[in-house]
Amino acid sequence: MINILMIEDDPEFAELLSEYLSQYDIKVTNFEDPYLGLSAGVKKYDLLILDLTLPGMDGLEVCEEMVQKYDIPIIISSARSDIADKVDALALGADDYLPKPYDPKEMYARITSLLRRYSKAQPQETAPQGDFEMKGDTIYFKGEALSLTPAEYEVLSLLVKHQGMTQSREQIINTAGTMSIDSQGKSLDVIISKIRTKLGDNKRIQAVRGVGYKLV
Structure with missing residues (x-):
């Protein structure tokens, strides 16, 4: 199962995406509060979906702190359409930027593509996986x-x-x-x-x- 950390202050949006991704054995754990998301045991997650407009802390700040502290792929999911936000997010270390609104199918495709590329970039020492x-x-x-x-x-x-x-x-x-x-x-x-x-x-x-x- 893929475990995804999501920091998104729209619970209905997060729930809809979570329900769609669950059919592919992807579990989404969402935090509306960015401070809770930052302290949520990030290392146990495979990927972060991050909104930019958050209460109390800008998503770009969250992105910067995540990149500095953890080695985790990051997809920005935001309704902010300013190209400067996209450029800044990618410059800070985000791996992808998906403007809202979007079809959940596209998010699924981006998740699998990013995890596949991220896996290939990791050291190829292959430990046994069961049998x-x-x-x-x-x-x-x-x-x-x-x-x-x-x-x-x-x-x-x-x-x-x-x-x-x-x-x-x-x-x-x-x-x-x-x-x-x-x-x-x-x-x-x-x-x-x-x-x-x-x-x-x-x-x-x-x-x-x-x-x-x-x-x-």
């Missing part, structure tokens, strides 16, 4: 190296890196650049079936109806 371990371009399952095609490797590596989190079909297809362009949906189902066979366990990769797949 799975990634070393270079090889994936091990219960200590045994898996013989995977390039497409199977791309799909399984994405699921391993986000174990326990649902990956949409679109995410998987966009990540797996070697998949067939003509019949991506059908190709993905075939690849998943082949991976399950190679794992010898049909229950490790679960289909999430109407969304995609997740590794458990």
